[in-house]
Amino acid sequence: MIKIMVVDDHAVVRSGLNLLLHGKHDMEVVGEAADGDEAIRLAGELNPDVVLMDLSMPHGKDGLTAAAELKQKQPDTAVLILTMHDDEEYLFRAIQAGASGYILKSAPHEELLAAIQSVAEGNAYLYPSATKRLMGEYLERLKQGENTGPFDTLSEREKEVLALVAKGYSNKEIADQLIISVKTVETHKSNVMEKLKLKTRPELVKFALKKGLLNFE
Missing domain, CATH: 3.40.50.2300 (Response regulator)
Incomplete structure (x- = not known):
């Protein structure tokens, strides 16, 4: 049973x-x-x-x-x-x-x-x-091999949240823009900080700047 x-x-x-x-x-x-x-x-x-x-x-x-x-x-x-x-x-x-x-x-x-x-x-x-989907992701990571960096481990949604946080948007504004909950935004932010080994918002902004994520078009 x-x-x-x-x-x-x-x-x-x-x-x-x-x-x-x-x-x-x-x-x-x-x-x-x-x-x-x-x-x-x-x-x-x-x-x-x-x-x-x-x-x-x-x-x-x-x-x-x-x-x-x-x-x-x-x-x-x-x-x-x-x-x-x-x-x-x-x-x-x-x-x-x-x-x-x-x-x-x-x-x-x-x-x-x-x-x-x-x-x-x-x-x-x-x-x-x-x-x-899981197998596709696994094979893609194998293909990338040692060239995979911390940024490449982020999902597309996490990259979107990273860019918007770096641009100064609030959690509520990001949630409205991406049509997700504020709690989900907070989870994505936490995952981004952990994956990139960042501790402060200025570090996050600096990282986003290096990756060319701060265009405001």
């Missing part, structure tokens, strides 16, 4: 997953959580085999932060990211956080059940187009 915990801030999603999994002879939902903090606490009490984790939860820890913390505390628990975000940045960060799988909420029920089974057995699971 695979013990599953469902983590999503939408009650209707949790109910739908419960209905889907109810009656499966080899699967059982042992708990639900509405945010990352609750997920970490309950996982410690219930010790599930698989945690179905949403990414975007407005209250408490988000899915990626919760996944990373949960894997540190319970390395034998598999985290399967179940999200609407078909985005390579989220995909790569989920893998870095220790997630065993990444699947879209739009996936057929049979695919979700197969993904749960796969990660419960200790395997990794990515939906088909994500696998292709």
Whole structure:
């Protein structure tokens, strides 16, 4: 019996997953959580085999932060990211956080059940187009070899945020311009600073200037 915990801030999603999994002879939902903090606490009490984790939860820890913390505390628990975000940045960060799988909420029920089974057995699971994307990124990095510098490790979105931060835009202005949330902007900024090994805004501006990112056309 695979013990599953469902983590999503939408009650209707949790109910739908419960209905889907109810009656499966080899699967059982042992708990639900509405945010990352609750997920970490309950996982410690219930010790599930698989945690179905949403990414975007407005209250408490988000899915990626919760996944990373949960894997540190319970390395034998598999985290399967179940999200609407078909985005390579989220995909790569989920893998870095220790997630065993990444699947879209739009996936057929049979695919979700197969993904749960796969990660419960200790395997990794990515939906088909994500696998292709991941392999493409890996092969591209191999091709670049030693010529890859810190700037080349940034995603296109991170480069956009880097340029706008260096130009003096506020988080809110960047969020409005890129049509993303302020929280996502803050996450991208943090990733940029970490990848480029920068500590202050002046260092970031200097780096952007060297890379020719400060044209104001």
